[in-house]
Amino acid sequence: xxxxxxxxxxxxxxxxxxxxxxxxxxxxxxxxxxxxxxxxxxxxxxxxxxxxxxxxxxxxxxxxxxxxxxxxxxxxxxxxxxxxxxxxxxxxxxxxxxxxxxxxxxxxxxxxxxxxxxxxxxxxxxxxxxxxxxxxxxxxxxxxxxxxxxxxxxxxxxxxxxxxxxxxxxxxxxxxxxxxxxxxxxxxxxxxxxxxxxxxxxxxxxxxxxxxxxxxxxxxxxxxxxxxxxxxxxxxxxxxxxxxxxxxxxxxxxxxxxxxxxxxx
Amino acid sequence: xxxxxxxxxxxxxxxxxxxxxxxxxxxxxxxxxxxxxxxxxxxxxxxxxxxxxxxxxxxxxxxxxxxxxxxxxxxxxxxxxxxxxxxxxxxxxxxxxxxxxxxxxxxxxxxxxxxxxxxxxxxxxxxxxxxxxxxxxxxxxxxxxxxxxxxxxxxxxxxxxxxxxxxxxxxxxxxxxxxxxxxxxxxxxxxxxxxxxxxxxxxxxxxxxxxxxxxxxxxxxxxxxxxxxxxxxxxxxxxxxxxxxxxxxxxxxxxxxxxxxxxxxxxxxxxxxxxxxxxxxxxxxx
Amino acid sequence: xxxxxxxxxxxxxxxxxxxxxxxxxxxxxxxxxxxxxxxxxxxxxxxxxxxxxxxxxxxxxxxxxxxxxxxxxxxxxxxxxxxxxxxxxxxxxxxxxxxxxxxxxxxxxxxxxxxxxxxxxxxxxxxxxxxxxxxxxxxxxxxxxxxxxxxxxxxxxxxxxxxxxxxxxxxxxxxxxxxxxxxxxxxxxxxxxxxxxxxxxxxxxxxxxxxxxxxxxxxxxxxxxxxxxxxxxxxxxxxxxxxxxxxxxxxxxxxxxxxxxxxxxxxxxxxxxxxxxxxxxxxxxxxxxxxxxxxxxxxxxxxxxxxxxxxxxxxxxxxxxxxxxxxxxxxxxxxxxxxxxxxxxxxxxxxxxxxxxxxxxxxx
Numbered sequence: 030x031x032x033x034x035x036x037x038x039x040x041x042x043x044x045x046x047x048x049x050x051x052x053x054x055x056x057x058x059x060x061x062x063x064x065x066x067x068x069x070x071x072x073x074x075x076x077x078x079x080x081x082x083x084x085x086x087x088x089x090x091x092x093x094x095x096x097x098x099x100x101x102x103x104x105x106x107x108x109x110x111x112x113x114x115x116x117x118x119x120x121x122x123x124x125x126x127x128x129x130x131x132x133x134x135x136x137x138x139x140x141x142x143x144x145x146x147x148x149x150x151x152x153x154x155x156x157x158x159x160x161x162x163x164x165x166x167x168x169x170x171x172x173x174x175x176x177x178x179x180x181x182x183x184x185x186x187x188x189x190x191x192x193x194x195x196x197x198x199x200x201x202x203x204x205x206x207x208x209x210x211x212x213x214x215x216x217x218x219x220x221x222x223x224x225x226x227x228x229x230x231x232x233x234x235x236x237x238x239x240x241x242x243x244x245x246x247x248x249x250x251x252x253x254x255x256x257x258x259x260x261x262x263x264x265x266x267x268x269x270x271x272x273x274x275x276x277x278x279x280x281x282x283x284x285x286x287x288x289x290x291x292x293x294x
Numbered sequence: 295x296x297x298x299x300x301x302x303x304x305x306x307x308x309x310x311x312x313x314x315x316x317x318x319x320x321x322x323x324x325x326x327x328x329x330x331x332x333x334x335x336x337x338x339x340x341x342x343x344x345x346x347x348x349x350x351x352x353x354x355x356x357x358x359x360x361x362x363x364x365x366x367x368x369x370x371x372x373x374x375x376x377x378x379x380x381x382x383x384x385x386x387x388x389x390x391x392x393x394x395x396x397x398x399x400x401x402x403x404x405x406x407x408x409x410x411x412x413x414x415x416x417x418x419x420x421x422x423x424x425x426x427x428x429x430x431x432x433x434x435x436x437x438x439x440x441x442x443x444x445x446x447x448x449x450x451x452x453x454x455x456x457x458x459x460x461x462x463x464x465x466x467x468x469x470x471x472x473x474x475x476x477x478x479x480x481x482x483x484x485x486x487x488x489x490x491x492x493x494x495x496x497x498x499x500x501x502x503x504x505x506x507x508x509x510x511x512x513x514x515x516x517x518x519x520x521x522x523x524x525x526x527x528x529x530x531x532x533x534x535x536x537x538x539x540x541x542x543x544x545x546x547x548x549x550x551x552x553x554x555x556x557x558x559x560x561x562x563x564x565x566x567x568x569x570x571x572x573x574x575x576x577x578x579x580x
Numbered sequence: 581x582x583x584x585x586x587x588x589x590x591x592x593x594x595x596x597x598x599x600x601x602x603x604x605x606x607x608x609x610x611x612x613x614x615x616x617x618x619x620x621x622x623x624x625x626x627x628x629x630x631x632x633x634x635x636x637x638x639x640x641x642x643x644x645x646x647x648x649x650x651x652x653x654x655x656x657x658x659x660x661x662x663x664x665x666x667x668x669x670x671x672x673x674x675x676x677x678x679x680x681x682x683x684x685x686x687x688x689x690x691x692x693x694x695x696x697x698x699x700x701x702x703x704x705x706x707x708x709x710x711x712x713x714x715x716x717x718x719x720x721x722x723x724x725x726x727x728x729x730x731x732x733x734x735x736x737x738x739x740x741x742x743x744x745x746x747x748x749x750x751x752x753x754x755x756x757x758x759x760x761x762x763x764x765x766x767x768x769x770x771x772x773x774x775x776x777x778x779x780x781x782x783x784x785x786x787x788x789x790x791x792x793x794x795x796x797x798x799x800x801x802x803x804x805x806x807x808x809x810x811x812x813x814x815x816x817x818x819x820x821x822x823x824x825x826x827x828x829x830x831x832x833x834x835x836x837x838x839x840x841x842x843x844x845x846x847x848x849x850x851x852x853x854x855x856x857x858x859x860x861x862x863x864x865x866x867x868x869x870x871x872x873x874x875x876x877x878x879x880x881x882x883x884x885x886x887x888x889x890x891x892x893x894x895x896x897x898x899x900x901x902x903x904x905x906x907x908x909x910x911x912x913x914x915x916x917x918x919x920x921x922x923x924x925x926x927x928x929x930x931x932x933x934x935x936x937x938x939x940x941x942x943x944x
Contacts, residue, residue, distance in 0.1 A: 139516025146325030
């Protein structure tokens with residue numbers, strides 16, 4: 030290999046190390062003690078996880094997160110589906126451009142701007158900070174991703190399908206119910222899952238809107254501000270493990286789904 | 295398209311615009327309006343003035359934070375785009391199995407909880423962190439390196455590490471979409487590997503590069519969690535400044551004005567990125 | 581000869597794509613590799629270009645083995661099936677790519693590119709992007725991009741398959757003229773036998789990773805060496821027969837339609853008793869209109885179908901002696917039938933002994 034190739038391979042290696050080593054260290058530290066830079070292998074224990082489990086407060090926080098994620102994903106899918114169906118139903122081009130510009134604004138703007146604008150607006154209309162406010166905030170944040178997932182599917186749907194259905198005597202509702210909806214159902218599910226995952230991890234907007242309540246990322250954030258503890262390590266390890274497993278399964282499903290998608294297009 | 299629309303079309307358009315108007319545009323408008331208000335005795339005074347913007351422009355402390363933030367974001371964007379390209383190029387054209395594993399290897403850190411990533415990097419860099427302990431115990435250094443955490447360098451490193459997947463993935467995905475025929479054609483016409491890269495791969499993956507740089511820049515310029523958690527007293531950025539106006543400092547109107555500044559920076563970056571993502575040859579096709 | 585493939589084998593995913601294939605390419609010729617999809621014809625092209633690597637065998641260019649040289653160092657250029665024009669470069673930049681890569685200075689490059697574009701009748705189009713061109717224009721850009729490097733061989737991978745019928749004819753003429761005027765060796769891959777016959781100096785018919793026959797278009801068309809070639813090269817009427825006797829210049833055959841005679845050709849290696857397939861092209865079958873037909877190879881048949889095809893008509897014949905056997909006959913115009921047909925549509929058809937070809941009945 031030429032020297033330049035070595036440099037490039039080295040950079041690649043360092044990049045992967047940088048992405049993984051800190052996370053692996055956290056996982057390691059939730060099982061072992063480290064003294065003066067040396068991992069004490071004999072110190073292996075689940076103590077940190079036990080301490081975490083004993084912390085009843087975390088269960089409540091996790092429940093909050095899941096409730097918000099569920100509500101936000103349902104709401105965002107509903108709103109995005111309505112928008113996508115409206116957009117797909119032969120709206121003037123200028124209106125489509127305007128709608129898409131608005132949908133993508135919160136995606137493009139830094140989350141801090143979305144967060145504080147919602148904070149200000151909610152106070153103007155008298156919506157108190159708390160889980161409801163956070164839910165609406167999450168809907169706004171994930172709407173762009175959910176919308177684009179659904180509209181892409183609708184646009185991939187052949188217009189001749191709708192024409193064929195009408196030709197065979199179906200009215201507008203029947204065409205929607207028997208032709209359009211079955212075709213977009215998998216996109217709705219995918220969008221919902223995506224929204225759920227994004228909501229579960231949303232931190233910045235939540236921080237502005239959560240008030241005295243808390244969600245999992247907010248609790249992690251406040252624990253971190255206090256310092257580093259074995260409990261936090263344990264919690265982080267669980268989240269890391271969960272994310273990895275979900276990513277692998279989602280990746281598998283996506284890969285297996287792809288050839289089918291190709292047929293649809 | 296005809297100039298006249300039916301009532302139904304009009305109603306549908308109005309509905310779509312109304313939903314988004316309430317959900318997205320209205321809060322932003324209220325926020326924009328607040329940037330022209332001011333605080334008096336911990337009360338917001340709803341009187342229109344440019345006082346906040348005048349303060350922004352005249353106070354050198356804010357100017358330096360602004361410049362510092364832009365510089366930070368540019369550095370992170372540059373480093374990560376270069377590294378992202380190198381990694382994406384190394385990942386490019388691998389066998390099917392490895393291909394999936396590599397995408398997964400980038401996707402997992404991308405999907406991982408943002409706060410946990412910061413936490414992990416902070417722990418790694420800290421005075422009691424693993425890097426210092428290891429270096430000390432190996433005898434490479436005598437004292438833990440204090441400069442690794444709670445300063446601008448720590449913010450830079452953490453941003454780079456946390457945002458790296460956002461550079462690698464878009465570049466890699468556009469790189470994968472470059473038809474292998476074009477690479478074959480270039481080789482057939484006598485191009486070396488380096489020439490293939492600069493004449494074919496790089497220009498054709500520009501949209502992905504634009505996406506990567508825009509994402510990274512916008513994120514780095516607007517983030518406040520990372521400076522908040524690893525920046526210490528010196529790692530002050532625009533995002534952090536905004537956040538304090540909504541917390542300790544409690545000056546929402548001024549915070550809103552700062553945020554407007556951030557919005558301007560962000561939208562500029564997005565527009566520039568769009569231009570880069572749509573090079574001349576693509577615009578002419580349309 | 582400029583290029584020789586010497587017992588080249590290509591195994592891909594444990595599947596033998598090419599089996600000990602040998603082929604000579606002559607300097608300055610228009611050689612077409614013709615075959616159905618999966619015959620390995622494109623693989624041959626890719627091996628020559630260096631896009632794919634052969635498993636064993638040798639690739640000799642002017643006597644030197646170039647089999648392990650990377651594509652960028654071989655003196656060949658390819659015109660790809662989908663043209664593979666760089667979408668982000670103008671036409672001029674596409675055409676000038678090769679010389680620019682090799683470091684030609686800007687001024688020389690400009691004039692060279694302008695010349696190359698004139699040559700393919702695209703003068704003044706240099707500033708456009710490939711997406712703004714028609715299929716035929718893209719095709720010519722791809723050709724100019726290859727020719728500008730003055731390659732020893734231009735390799736063309738089904739370049740006309742994406743074009744419509746009319747444009748295709750035009751491009752056939754254009755490509756042939758471009759080859760003549762440049763004097764460069766062309767190796768052209770196609771699955772279209774008409775295209776192959778119309779353009780080539782020689783045709784190499786491939787099937788299942790092997791060369792079935794190599795020869796001039798006339799040889800391939802009139803003197804197929806086996807069943808595959810005779811059936812692949814256009815329409816043919818086939819009839820199973822047995823070699824009865826061999827005279828000096830004549831082969832007597834016994835078949836379901838009676839005794840037939842074919843002229844002996846130098847490459848016929850049949851012995852009496854051999855099972856063969858007699859092939860007569862539809863245009864070689866004549867109808868006995870005036871009753872003056874020779875006595876040999878006369879067949880009494882019934883017209884069971886006719887189709888008017890414009891310049892000629894196709895009659896389908898059935899034979900009382902052989903059920904399920906149908907032959908097609910081409911007749912000029914649409915008027916010949918009433919005079920030729922006797923009662924109940926019966927006709928007498930015949931063919932000349934020199935207008936038929938024999939191939940072994942077994943084998944491919």
